[in-house]
Amino acid sequence: MGNDRYDAVVVGAGPAGSSAALKMAENDLSVALIERGKEPGSKNMFGGNIYRKPTAKIIPAFWEEAPLERPLVTDELWMMDKTSAFKVGFTGLEFKKAPYNKFSAIRSQFDKWFAQQAVNEGAHLLTNSLATDLVYHKTGLLNKKVDGIKLDTGEVIYANVVVLAEGANAILTKKAGLRGDLEASSMTLYVKEELALPAKKIEERFKLEPGEGATIGIIGYPTAGVVGKGGIWTNKESLSLIVGGYLNQINNKGLNPYQMLYHFKNHPLIKRLIEGAKPIAYKSHIIPKGGYENIPQLYDDGILVIGDAAMMVSGRRGTDLAMITGLYAAETVAQARAAQDFSAKLLKGYHKRVMNSFFMKNIKKSKSAKKYYKQHPDSDFLIAKAVNDAAYDFFRVQLKSNKEKMNDIQKELLNMQPLKKTITDLYYGWKDWGVF
């Protein structure tokens, strides 16, 4: 690859890896960015939201150049049952103007552009290259330090620090002994279909003006009884649909992702949004949902772990935490180079920053939600059903007094499950849905 030894080699050109590579290159560090895909983004997918504030920490005013779809002005949560949906949401036209709030995007385009920014700053991008192993350098009788990576071609790339930004599967993180096996209950599996639809139709159906976007998170019906979500994002001339949930529950119910997508797309309220739209892309992907207790060891001698590989996901937020951990890693490697010390002792600075971050507070808090869903896998489904039954009764015109009507609704809710359970389902749902 030209250089005998890099300051850093980054494995994976997703949001985490490209942020780390860009920030290190800006600091005049020599960086190799290794991507197994044909191009950065070719293997990646999300719903999804690119959040303005965190992304601007990596590239200020990125929206002026990045391939984004629509600024999102409408954000809704639908609790869905067979023939109905109870909706909460917000439309804010301030979000249509710079500096914006968040954008819909398509990862094959966004990731490619993002990695190119790192290349423009001097990072050396190598695509079609799978990192298969780590190489070590002995530092004592019993000690060794990570000293680079090995590619599937057999080529070795040496670096003072290896930054693992390899995403959810995190195979090298495991090989490095930084994490153990992950249970299926610590992962969610999602499928995504992108459907082409003319801009005018999108705007009519989602009540948008040209240049405005909407996103809808949906629980209950779409996931066929699994704790998870459906979601829709409006792009310029397409819609992104996702659906999925906890992998152990999908397996236990004998479902497959394609069935879930079919089920979701055939709901009468979804059908009318996607009518006439043509499928143009289909992908599936894991989201690491292990939470705080499954965060791997984030550093060791000569190595750091960032992004999804480090389990940095909170609610619907993942790309931004990937970028921020990339930024923290880059700053730590710059300090290490200045001190010419690439030991775990110095690299621990990265761990400290992650643990003291605003997002770690959220990740820690979601610990109890994960436990709750393990015990009550039906809670999303039940809450959506309860809310829709109650809404039908509330809106249905009856030959009853208002008091009788409210008493009947209350009775029906109590018949389904104890009130305390419904309130607890709602509480954990609100914590976990991460819609807004």
Ligand SMILES: Cc1cc2nc3c(=O)[nH]c(=O)nc-3n(C[C@H](O)[C@H](O)[C@H](O)COP(=O)(O)OP(=O)(O)OC[C@H]3O[C@@H](n4cnc5c(N)ncnc54)[C@H](O)[C@@H]3O)c2cc1C
């Ligand atoms: C359905 C779905 C919806 C989502 N919606 C949102 C959303 O709306 N907003 C949000 O912020 N987040 C969302 N996320 C989460 C978000 O996509 C991830 O958190 C984010 O992509 C993590 O970035 P990363 O760089 O750590 O990993 P990735 O994006 O997975 O990138 C890892 C990269 O490493 C490469 N790679 C892996 N192993 C190797 C190897 N051995 N050698 C070379 N290259 C390798 C991969 O090809 C890939 O390019 C969603 C995820 C899914 C699945």
